[in-house]
Amino acid sequence: MSARGRRIAAVALKRAALGVVGARFGLTSPARRRASFARQARLACEELGPGFIKLGQLASVRPDIFSAETVFELEKLQDSVPPVPVEAVRRVIRADLGREPEEIFASFEDEPLASASIAQVHRATLADEYAAVCGGSLSPGTRIVVKVVRPGAARTIEADLQIARRWARRFSRMRSLERFNLEGFLDEFDESLHSELDMRNEGRVADRFRFDFRDDPLVLVPRVVWSQTTRRVLTMEYIEGWRLTDITEAERSGVDAYGLAVHGANVFMRQVLVFGRFHADLHPANVFVTPDSRICYLDFGIIGRTQPRQRVAIAQVLAATVYGDADRAIRYSAELGLQIPKDKEIAVRDHVADLMSRTLSGPGRADVRGFAIGFLSMLSTYRIHVPRGYGLLIKALVTVEGCAQRLYPDIDIAGAAKPFATRLIAREMMRPARLQVKLPDALRAAMRELAE
């Protein structure tokens, strides 16, 4: 075993042992046991560095594989690592764009703005006018950011991935871990990593997102400078603003915090229900608020997709959740692939109704996060498989609530979504195909009434 392999093994064993201690040697409730191991898993990722932090981040959007406790613990992982020397960054720019940064940009700052496991960001200024793909031109002197893939990032993460694969193969033979499909998860991680290492993918998604919301003056997405963008270098507009993780009370009071929080939720609904693609890696560090009261979206790493035929069912599930209608939520969840065995249907429905009344329609502010954790734990207890897209959507919805609460801590996101949900129901009721089915029945019923 390599030195790195031994280190990973040592950290994993230490954290597993601490997990057992935290779970009081199995004498606590299953939820507490899961929470104890989830915490240790997060600490292990932090201890093992960038590759495992990325792995943990991907796991944090997969409630279909991992427990609700694990998913919500891993979302706390902060992808922030010490910067690489600027000379290494300059080498990448020289190799990919053929010139020194000072020859390409009007100015380039050696001090990094941010440094994460995959890329490092430096501020610069645009030298020449550039006609962006969407949203007009950027004039010379415009402040920009240059995001550069960290030299060696791929090699380091891939080496860890190889070790993780060997372990996954061994663990997959254990019956209790079979259902996690660890090898499949690592394949997906590999694919996602390669996509993230090619900066052009992020640029394309940003352009699409900007185009989708071109009619919305409150939504801002930085424009990409494609003539200075390559596989390892992404150049885009710099946006002045505050990250939701850093926004202070004074800054919040200077913008329409409540309006933006509600609008953020509506933007998410539009992504899911109208465009069929949504920012699934949304967390407060990826969202900015600008001084002129706009929301700016960054880092389009993980994108969720919905098919047209799923959108009606999603709309129904969302509306049913907002209105606390357990029956309707379960009925339409089945159309999204959530299969509840017949003998468990009544118990599940009662459980969901109880959970809704406690978390969503009880006194005080609705708690979407509490509902999601309870719902996913319940599915795990009943051993009901969560379809991947369904899990991704639940997780994204909770994150939307989290972002909205960072902006306006007292917001009741379920209450704020009611007008939108009502419009969804109304639109669904008036669908021509539905009317075609329902109207003859309604007419027959009316005639019967008249005949009496």
Added chain:
Amino acid sequence: MASDEFMRLLAAWALVHETADEGWKAAVERGKKQESGEMEEGAEAFVDGLSAMIAEEKERLKAELASGAVEPPGSRADLSVKLDELRFEVSELRGRLESMQASLDALAPDDEE
């Protein structure tokens, strides 16, 4: 007789329409009087609230139609959406080409001249 039956059918249709219309107007009125949050107090309240919202939307639509802002499908507005989408795709393609050109220039800077 057939013509009598036909007349009776039309009368029934008119009656259903009239009854529905009366019911609709009453629901809209009740919905308009609702306080915030009252709509959630059961199925009847929900239908009243929804009716009021639809009536509001109907008034907006009427105003739009009167101002000539609404155009039928396949109209200029429809075409403009399609054109926007096409323009975006072309711009996207230009972006890709610019990025490829930048990589190419970095590999073979002398070919620029």
